[in-house]
Amino acid sequence: MSERSVHGVDVGPETRCAHYHTDRDVVAFRLACCDRYYPCYRCHEAVADHDAVPWPRARFDEPSVLCGVCETELTGPEYLESEYACPSCDASFNPGCGAHADRYFET
Template sequence: MTGPSVHGVDVDSETRCSHYHTDRDVVAFRFDCCEEYYPCYRCHEETADHEAVPWPRERFDERSVLCGVCETELTVPEYLGADHHCPSCDAPFNPGCRAHADRYFETDGSVA
C-alpha cells in the first residue's frame, strides 16, 4: 500500500489481518483516539497502547474508512451508504463489519 498506513496483526496489502481475512475483508477504520487506521478492533486491542475510541459522530464528514483495494478514503456516511461495495472501485466489503459498527464509529443503534 502506498496510501495511509494500516496498523495491526499480519496486515496484507489490501488491509486483511490475522483476525479477518476473507476476500471481502478489505476495509480499515480510523480510530479517534490515535487517528490511525486498523483493519479491525481486535488489531487495535492487540497492538495499540491505549483504549480504542470510535470515530465520533461530529466528525462523520471527515474521511475515516479506507478501501484496502483502491485506497480510497470514505466518510462514515459514504461507507454506510455504499451497499457493501467500494463506491470508487466496486470491491465488495464484508457486510459482517456492521455487526461491530459501534466499535468503529458512534452509532445511534440503527446501524448494526
C-alpha cells in the same frame, strides 16, 4: 489528513489481517483515539496501548474508512450507505463488519 498506513497484526496489502482475511475483508477503520487506520477492532486491541475510541459523529464529514483495494478514503456515512461495496472500485466489503459498526463509529 490521517496517516494512511494500516496498523495491526499481519496486515496484508489490501488491509486483511490475522483476524479477518476473507476476500471481502478489504477495509480499514480510522479510530479517533490515535488517528490511525486498523483492519479491525481486534488489531487495535492487540497493538495499541489504550482503549479504542470510535470515530465521533461531529467528524463524520472527515474520511474514516479506507478501501484496501483502491485506497479510496470514505466518510463513515459513505461507507455505511455503500451497501458493502466501494463506490470507487466496486470491491465487495464484508457485510459482517456491520455487526461491529459501534466499535468504529459513534452512535
